[in-house]
Amino acid sequence: MFWISSEMKVKVRLFGALRVHVSDYDPSEGLLVEIPPGAAVKDLLAHLGISETRGAVVIAQGRTMEANDRLRDGEPVDVFQTIRGGR
Amino acid sequence: MKFVRVNMTHKTIRVEDVPPEYAGLGGRGLTSIMINREVPPDCDPLGPENKLIFAPGFLTGTTLVNTSRISVGAKSPLTGGIKESNAGGTIGASLGHLGITAIIVEGQAAEGDLSLLRIDAQGEASLIPAPEFRGMRTYTLVEKLLAAYGEKNSIMCIGPAGEYQLASASIQSTDVDGHPCRAAARGGMGAVMAAKGLKALVVDQRGKSADAIADPAAFKEATKVVVEAVKADHMSAEVMPALGTAALVAPVNAMGAFPSYNATRGQLEGWEKISGEAMAEIIKERGGNPTHRGCDQCMIHCSNIYVDKDGKFITGSLEYETIWATGGMTGITDLDVIAQLDHLCDDIGLDTMNTGVAVAVAMDAGYRKFGDAEAAIAMVEEIGKGTEFGRILGNGPAAVGEHFNHPRVPAVKRQSIAAYDPRGMLGNGVTFATSPMGADHTAGNVVGAYLERKLDPLNPEGQVETSRFLQIAMAAYDCMGQCFMASVALLHPEGFGAFKKLIEAKAGVQLEEDYFPFGMGIRILKAEKEFNRKAGLTKKDDRLPRFFYEEPLPPHNKVFVISDQELDSVLDF
Numbered sequence: 001m002f003w004i005s006s007e008m009k010v011k012v013r014l015f016g017a018l019r020v021h022v023s024d025y026d027p028s029e030g031l032l033v034e035i036p037p038g039a040a041v042k043d044l045l046a047h048l049g050i051s052e053t054r055g056a057v058v059i060a061q062g063r064t065m066e067a068n069d070r071l072r073d074g075e076p077v078d079v080f081q082t083i084r085g086g087r
Numbered sequence: 088m089k090f091v092r093v094n095m096t097h098k099t100i101r102v103e104d105v106p107p108e109y110a111g112l113g114g115r116g117l118t119s120i121m122i123n124r125e126v127p128p129d130c131d132p133l134g135p136e137n138k139l140i141f142a143p144g145f146l147t148g149t150t151l152v153n154t155s156r157i158s159v160g161a162k163s164p165l166t167g168g169i170k171e172s173n174a175g176g177t178i179g180a181s182l183g184h185l186g187i188t189a190i191i192v193e194g195q196a197a198e199g200d201l202s203l204l205r206i207d208a209q210g211e212a213s214l215i216p217a218p219e220f221r222g223m224r225t226y227t228l229v230e231k232l233l234a235a236y237g238e239k240n241s242i243m244c245i246g247p248a249g250e251y252q253l254a255s256a257s258i259q260s261t262d263v264d265g266h267p268c269r270a271a272a273r274g275g276m277g278a279v280m281a282a283k284g285l286k287a288l289v290v291d292q293r294g295k296s297a298d299a300i301a302d303p304a305a306f307k308e309a310t311k312v313v314v315e316a317v318k319a320d321h322m323s324a325e326v327m328p329a330l331g332t333a334a335l336v337a338p339v340n341a342m343g344a345f346p347s348y349n350a351t352r353g354q355l356e357g358w359e360k361i362s363g364e365a366m367a368e369i370i371k372e373r374g375g376n377p378t379h380r381g382c383d384q385c386m387i388h389c390s391n392i393y394v395d396k397d398g399k400f401i402t403g404s405l406e407y408e409t410i411w412a413t414g415g416m417t418g419i420t421d422l423d424v425i426a427q428l429d430h431l432c433d434d435i436g437l438d439t440m441n442t443g444v445a446v447a448v449a450m451d452a453g454y455r456k457f458g459d460a461e462a463a464i465a466m467v468e469e470i471g472k473g474t475e476f477g478r479i480l481g482n483g484p485a486a487v488g489e490h491f492n493h494p495r496v497p498a499v500k501r502q503s504i505a506a507y508d509p510r511g512m513l514g515n516g517v518t519f520a521t522s523p524m525g526a527d528h529t530a531g532n533v534v535g536a537y538l539e540r541k542l543d544p545l546n547p548e549g550q551v552e553t554s555r556f557l558q559i560a561m562a563a564y565d566c567m568g569q570c571f572m573a574s575v576a577l578l579h580p581e582g583f584g585a586f587k588k589l590i591e592a593k594a595g596v597q598l599e600e601d602y603f604p605f606g607m608g609i610r611i612l613k614a615e616k617e618f619n620r621k622a623g624l625t626k627k628d629d630r631l632p633r634f635f636y637e638e639p640l641p642p643h644n645k646v647f648v649i650s651d652q653e654l655d656s657v658l659d660f
């Protein structure tokens with residue numbers, strides 16, 4: 001019997017002060033995260049251990065995503081922390 | 088609570104108690120209401136009738152955190168309207184500790200006459216002839232002044248750009264290390280200071296005559312609320328200390344709203360190299376400081392010290408808007424060059440935003456190629472030298488557009504936009520168009536609402552209301568002397584309530600329920616709009632340049648779609 005991986009792979013880049021979560025994070029490579037198919041943004045954040053108080057926001061294809069938006073296999077996403085404008 | 092009125096025509100100084108009509112005001116509220124009251128709106132901004140007002144916030148000089156901001160106000164030679172330009176550093180706190188509510192510089196010295204204004208630890212003010220400092224750049228000037236008057240002084244000063252009376256001339260302010268790397272940059276306040284015949288303010292930091300607090304216990308209570316809110320906010324507690332405002336490069340670029348190559352694209356090739364993340368790495372590797380306390384009483388530390396490969400100081404407080412203007416807009420993706428441009432602007436006394444965008448407009452017009460770092464440095468040096476082209480460039484992007492007959496000039500009321508393209512973040516376009524200050528990054532910056540997903544940046548719905556709310560709230564916070572980073576952690580009823588209590592506790596008064604921020608913010612905006620109207624600005628000046636309505640911005644390929652009617656409703660109080 002063949003074993004088929006049921007996980008999907010999402011390429012994730014981390015920004016702001018979120019990189020500290022991952023030891024030896026390589027900014028040019030990002031992370032390849034394996035999560036169950038159909039996983040949503042909030043599942044990814046939980047998987048990465050990023051709590052709500054960190055103000056994380058996921059952006060893909062130039063748009064911010066909602067917590068319940070589903071991720072797609074192979075689609076790269078960027079995780080930022082929200083900021084309210086700067087000088 | 089006193090005013091120091093300095094008359095440059097007669098070289099006299101008069102100290103007076105704050106008259107009742109200005110009671111309870113500070114910072115932008117004081118500068119704007121005073122300008123609207125005392126400055127003839129049709130006056131020449133560089134003539135004797137204009138007034139240059141330095142006003143720390145109402146709460147500056149108290150024990151409240153993050154309150155060492157100072158507002159500098161006058162009629163602007165850039166916009167032709169009212170201007171409040173806000174700076175950090177130490178001078179706000181120094182004046183606050185002396186109980187000085189404002190320095191009001193009036194009249195005009197005889198041509199060729201140059202002075203500095205010294206205020207000692209007792210609050211004694213004197214005008215001192217300063218011909219030896221003519222033409223001097225700010226870093227050298229500050230070094231000499233600190234050597235002459237002692238390290239424990241705060242300085243605000245102008246460089247050559249101010250002395251040439253250019254519309255992008257800033258007033259530079261010293262940080263906690265005595266570097267003139269902070270600025271009241273916008274609106275040509277440096278030119279107004281030069282026109283008065285004033286090269287520098289030198290204020291002793293050891294004053295001990297701060298305003299009394301009417302109810303210290305209540306003040307302390309409310310302070311706690313502010314401190315807790317700042318500590319609990321991930322932006323002020325985590326992101327700003329780690330990366331500073333440069334943290335915005337990555338998300339704004341990711342959202343396709345990072346105006347690049349003179350606002351012809353919303354994403355910059357090579358943005359990774361100039362991101363806040365990259366900057367923090369470089370600074371750490373080289374032994375600089377990515378988490379610097381730029382201003383007095385700061386508990387956030389959004390500032391930084393950027394050093395070269397040998398660990399030598401290049402610039403302090405390298406910030407998002409500067410990185411964008413001198414990098415994103417020009418297509419320059421080398422942080423060392425950007426840091427050098429920032430230093431040059433500080434040293435010559437220039438608004439980095441207006442200057443970077445002016446360089447970008449020149450590049451877009453074909454004068455030089457995008458990405459040409461050497462050309463950018465040479466151009467800014469020309470401003471310092473006062474060459475003919477340098478003077479055009481130093482008057483900002485609108486002047487450069489006129490020179491080259493080039494229509495793509497991203498400016499409102501002749502002031503350059505900030506680092507959020509109105510086609511990718513509609514609400515920022517609303518603020519750029521309608522702020523009485525001209526296009527501005529702190530007067531009502533909507534970027535947070537987009538990142539927090541409270542608002543869709545590309546959908547017109549809610550943009551006007553959000554811009555209005557933020558413009559009111561920021562106008563009120565700009566009166567307090569509180570820095571922007573702390574203010575945006577307090578944009579909620581609890582924060583507003585704490586500030587109402589702080590004002591009440593300091594002044595010993597009882598305020599109406601919605602005084603902060605609404606009563607106060609609207610009062611200020613009204614005064615500013617009234618001045619602008621009397622100065623001859625019309626609704627037509629509350630519009631974005633044509634190309635934002637006509638040229639779609641990649642990657643979203645959208646144009647600006649908020650109607651004129653809606654723009655007119657934003658501050659229609």
Ligand code: SF4
Nearest residue numbers: 381382385387389570
């Ligand atoms: S957070 Fe930044 S701008 Fe605010 S007081 Fe601190 S160093 Fe100054």
